[in-house]
Amino acid sequence: MWLDPSNPQLNTNGELHHLLSLEGLPAEVLRQILDTAVSFAGVTQREVKKVPLLRGKAVFNLFFEPSTRTRTTFEIAAKRLSADVINLAINVSSQSKGESVLDTVANLAAMQADMFVVRHAASGAPHLIARHVAQDIHVINAGDGRHSHPTQGLLDMFTIRHYKGDFNQLRVAIVGDILHSRVARSQIHALTTLGCPEIRVIGPKTLLPAQVNRLGVHVYPDMHQGLKDVDVVMMLRLQNERMNGALLPSAQEFYKNYGLTDDKLALAKPDAIVLHPGPMNRGVEIDSSVADGKQSVILPQVTFGIAVRMAVMSILAGNS
Amino acid sequence: MLAHPPDHHPFSAQALPDAELLLTNLIEQIRPHVTPETGIVGIHTGGVWLAERIHAALGIISPLGTLDVSFYRDDFTKTGMRRHVKSSDVPFAVDGARMLIVDDVLFTGRTIRAALNELFDYGRPACIELAALIDRGGRELPIAARFVGQTLDVPPTMSIELTRNTAGTLALQLSTN
Amino acid sequence: MKIHLKNGHLIDPLNGINALRDVFIAAGKIVAIGEAPTDFHANRTVDVSGRIICPGLVDLAVRLREPGYEYLATLESEMQAAIAGGVTSLACPPDTDPPLDEPGLVEMLKYRAKNLHQCHVYPIGALTVGLKGSRLTEMAELHDAGCVAFAQAEAPFADTQVLRHALQYASTFDFPVWLRPQDPALARHGVAHDGEVATRLGLPAIPVTAETVALSTILIIAQETGARIHIARLSSAEGVAMVREAKARGLPITCDIGIHHAHLSEMDIGYFDPNCHLRPPLRSSRDRDALRAGVIDGTIDAICSDHTPVDEDAKQLPFSEAEPGATGVELLLPLTLKWAAESKLDLVSALAKITSLPAAILGIAAGHLSVGATADICVFDPERLWQVSAQTLKSQGKNTPYSGFELRGRVTHTLVNGNIAFEEIV
Numbered sequence: 001m002w003l004d005p006s007n008p009q010l011n012t013n014g015e016l017h018h019l020l021s022l023e024g025l026p027a028e029v030l031r032q033i034l035d036t037a038v039s040f041a042g043v044t045q046r047e048v049k050k051v052p053l054l055r056g057k058a059v060f061n062l063f064f065e066p067s068t069r070t071r072t073t074f075e076i077a078a079k080r081l082s083a084d085v086i087n088l089a090i091n092v093s094s095q096s097k098g099e100s101v102l103d104t105v106a107n108l109a110a111m112q113a114d115m116f117v118v119r120h121a122a123s124g125a126p127h128l129i130a131r132h133v134a135q136d137i138h139v140i141n142a143g144d145g146r147h148s149h150p151t152q153g154l155l156d157m158f159t160i161r162h163y164k165g166d167f168n169q170l171r172v173a174i175v176g177d178i179l180h181s182r183v184a185r186s187q188i189h190a191l192t193t194l195g196c197p198e199i200r201v202i203g204p205k206t207l208l209p210a211q212v213n214r215l216g217v218h219v220y221p222d223m224h225q226g227l228k229d230v231d232v233v234m235m236l237r238l239q240n241e242r243m244n245g246a247l248l249p250s251a252q253e254f255y256k257n258y259g260l261t262d263d264k265l266a267l268a269k270p271d272a273i274v275l276h277p278g279p280m281n282r283g284v285e286i287d288s289s290v291a292d293g294k295q296s297v298i299l300p301q302v303t304f305g306i307a308v309r310m311a312v313m314s315i316l317a318g319n320s
Numbered sequence: 321m322l323a324h325p326p327d328h329h330p331f332s333a334q335a336l337p338d339a340e341l342l343l344t345n346l347i348e349q350i351r352p353h354v355t356p357e358t359g360i361v362g363i364h365t366g367g368v369w370l371a372e373r374i375h376a377a378l379g380i381i382s383p384l385g386t387l388d389v390s391f392y393r394d395d396f397t398k399t400g401m402r403r404h405v406k407s408s409d410v411p412f413a414v415d416g417a418r419m420l421i422v423d424d425v426l427f428t429g430r431t432i433r434a435a436l437n438e439l440f441d442y443g444r445p446a447c448i449e450l451a452a453l454i455d456r457g458g459r460e461l462p463i464a465a466r467f468v469g470q471t472l473d474v475p476p477t478m479s480i481e482l483t484r485n486t487a488g489t490l491a492l493q494l495s496t497n
Numbered sequence: 498m499k500i501h502l503k504n505g506h507l508i509d510p511l512n513g514i515n516a517l518r519d520v521f522i523a524a525g526k527i528v529a530i531g532e533a534p535t536d537f538h539a540n541r542t543v544d545v546s547g548r549i550i551c552p553g554l555v556d557l558a559v560r561l562r563e564p565g566y567e568y569l570a571t572l573e574s575e576m577q578a579a580i581a582g583g584v585t586s587l588a589c590p591p592d593t594d595p596p597l598d599e600p601g602l603v604e605m606l607k608y609r610a611k612n613l614h615q616c617h618v619y620p621i622g623a624l625t626v627g628l629k630g631s632r633l634t635e636m637a638e639l640h641d642a643g644c645v646a647f648a649q650a651e652a653p654f655a656d657t658q659v660l661r662h663a664l665q666y667a668s669t670f671d672f673p674v675w676l677r678p679q680d681p682a683l684a685r686h687g688v689a690h691d692g693e694v695a696t697r698l699g700l701p702a703i704p705v706t707a708e709t710v711a712l713s714t715i716l717i718i719a720q721e722t723g724a725r726i727h728i729a730r731l732s733s734a735e736g737v738a739m740v741r742e743a744k745a746r747g748l749p750i751t752c753d754i755g756i757h758h759a760h761l762s763e764m765d766i767g768y769f770d771p772n773c774h775l776r777p778p779l780r781s782s783r784d785r786d787a788l789r790a791g792v793i794d795g796t797i798d799a800i801c802s803d804h805t806p807v808d809e810d811a812k813q814l815p816f817s818e819a820e821p822g823a824t825g826v827e828l829l830l831p832l833t834l835k836w837a838a839e840s841k842l843d844l845v846s847a848l849a850k851i852t853s854l855p856a857a858i859l860g861i862a863a864g865h866l867s868v869g870a871t872a873d874i875c876v877f878d879p880e881r882l883w884q885v886s887a888q889t890l891k892s893q894g895k896n897t898p899y900s901g902f903e904l905r906g907r908v909t910h911t912l913v914n915g916n917i918a919f920e921e922i923v
Contacts, residue, residue: 039406101814123700128813210702318396320400
């Protein structure tokens with residue numbers, strides 16, 4: 001066993017071998033990724049936005065769940081590292097006709113893959129794949145079910161650090177559908193590891209998971225109380241299918257109570273920043289004037305996302 | 321072609337040359353060959369310290385550049401990503417520029433190869449010269465420095481590096497690999 | 498065949514025996530305990546010194562996977578697993594394919610099982626046709642064919658009215674009904690206990706209320722109809738409290754738990770271990786402690802293995818897609834011993850939970866070693882450590898959270914109908 005059984009992302013030297021979740025990663029590993037990403041952010045501003053680091057390596061984008069945005073950012077990151085990128089959108093229906101996730105992965109590994117970027121609708125799928133791939137293959141979780149979206153969590157941390165410096169004085173609020181959000185879970189783990197002293201989650205009780213306080217957060221069903229004096233507001237996307245039903249009566253009522261408007265943002269600190277993982281539902285979780293306002297750092301998040309993914313890929317590839 | 325062929329010194333662990341003296345010598349070698357517009361680029365970390373001093377001493381107007389060649393190293397697959405990668409910063413137009421790369425120790429030439437590759441990703445310079453405080457031989461690539469503080473035979477089992485104290489004074493230090 | 502089990506330590510919970518006693522067997526029956534009958538000449542004498550002789554275990558839930566799921570396991574492999582685990586009588590749930598909803602299927606199963614000359618198989622009939630939850634099966638016919646009770650296994654009822662009618666009808670003939678309390682809507686899409694771990698791992702959750710809401714419905718209708726109800730696989734502290742209260746006010750119900758739920762909790766899921774994807778879900782450590790306490794105080798009458806062999810293909814999937822269940826018929830004894838040791842419970846009381854008490858729930862004359870009783874006997878070495886692995890398990894299902902663990906207590910002989918059905922090869 002070359003991986004640490006208590007944390008299957010790390011090899012026995014404590015180095016990152018797979019990136020599956022931000023839970024349980026040492027602060028030092030998170031900081032190394034963020035620091036390396038700073039250097040890559042410089043690269044992306046040059047005339048040739050490309051470095052030869054992963055030349056000859058094959059990165060397979062393995063998307064069991066469609067997501068053009070996320071796939072594109074990984075693709076750009078891999079190409080800027082000079083890797084060969086192979087995009088595979090795996091038809092879930094053909095999958096149910098017999099070929100299991102592991103069969104698919106075994107077939108691709110036989111094509112000399114060096115890295116798998118995995119997006120899957122089921123929580124834990126990247127863990128399963130990581131347990132079964134050959135020792136020299138790295139797995140990056142690009143979002144699994146409600147579980148984790150570690151590169152999104154990291155780019156959010158990069159963004160916060162870029163604008164706010166350190167984490168140890170910050171009050172951060174995460175707003176919206178916490179229950180179904182892999183982004184929220186990743187943010188919470190990263191913030192606690194990086195020393196953020198106060199994390200608040202804001203949402204109606206139908207969208208808050210059981211015992212969420214055990215993750216180290218404070219629960220605020222009332223957004224007005226929850227936003228008071230925070231330094232960072234992290235909005236979550238509300239999926240369309242959850243807008244009308246047994247969890248929420250309507251998008252309008254959600255917007256009224258949990259949509260971020262200028263009025264509500266005024267409760268936060270004057271220099272508070274606003275993040276959103278995209279794509280935004282304007283007029284549902286966020287008002288356009290906030291999304292496009294001067295406190296919004298939503299577009300820089302996207303730019304930083306490339307550098308963060310370059311950092312993750314290059315660090316993993318180097319830990320062979 | 322070396323402008324002033326430097327003295328060749330046999331290795332002696334007891335008597336390492338004084339880095340400050342070598343730097344003064346290096347600056348004087350470089351002086352006739354630069355203009356205020358020359359783009360000076362130091363390679364992290366020792367090369368940046370030297371470049372800062374050279375840049376100031378020669379009254380260069382073009383802002384100082386720095387390179388961390390980690391993303392261009394050819395030993396990446398063996399050694400992995402370094403823990404503390406610095407950012408590269410070339411704050412002048414590289415296209416058509418006359419440039420000088422500064423490094424502390426010239427050895428296999430691989431770092432300079434990586435630096436050249438990186439610079440070309442910024443643009444197409446008119447020409448690039450190389451200055452090194454120490455040339456310890458052992459080249460593995462066809463690379464030579466035009467300006468050298470001193471050549472020094474360092475045994476392959478040892479490494480030599482530049483240090484800087486809080487007062488900003490430079491010194492050379494030996495260690496066993 | 499006359500057998501003499503010599504120098505063993507006899508534990509017979511029903512008869513309150515816990516002492517060194519020899520056992521004498523002839524013509525399939527126990528003919529004497531302690532002293533040999535006159536003129537007893539054993540065909541075989543087995544020295545079992547240092548071992549414990551107890552009634553053959555009675556397991557209330559063993560999935561044999563026949564008919565329909567022979568790719569997961571076969572009657573033959575699972576019956577061998579059962580006797581290797583000291584189990585001499587087992588009840589099999591009706592969730593086969595097709596479900597046990599027709600007398601012909603039940604007769605075939607009993608016939609096939611009997612021909613294997615291993616342990617006694619007691620089929621549980623389907624309560625509704627195809628386990629679809631709407632039309633009642635021909636329970637009287639199924640009973641005549643050999644069903645000892647009726648159940649829905651993991652399948653839901655179409656609505657509460659069907660449940661009520663099923664209990665009314667079963668009670669007409671005094672047939673026992675076994676129900677696992679779970680509200681299908683509250684458990685919908687869920688795969689793990691609605692607690693800290695599901696929150697952390699982002700797994701769709703099953704709240705405790707899925708159990709308690711269903712349990713409360715069952716208890717109320719049981720009271721109204723007078724049906725004989727057995728509550729299968731309880732999982733929560735609140736559920737235990739409700740059963741305790743119902744028993745206290747005289748409701749004639751019995752109750753069991755799966756052995757894994759006496760040991761494991763949601764924490765054991767770790768990083769999505771599909772072997773810990775069980776039904777009901779592993780709940781919090783507080784729930785586990787309440788289950789243990791409930792077994793000790795008698796609220797929970799019996800412990801079963803809830804044996805569910807699943808193959809690699811069905812298990813090596815993302816947690817929520819992996820087939821739930823764990824293999825367990827070979828682990829029932831060692832895990833019960835482990836629970837007893839950890840709970841500082843005496844062996845007589847502990848073994849009762851897997852012998853005499855489940856036999857009483859099944860209504861069969863087994864689970865004790867009275868003179869004259871059928872010689873269904875388990876002999877085990879209580880100190881022997883063995884490693885759980887694909888190699889050491891006879892079941893075709895190797896899916897267990899205990900894979901790689903060392904457990905104490907190994908069966909050396911299993912006698913069924915006075916014949917040595919299993920003997921450890923040393």
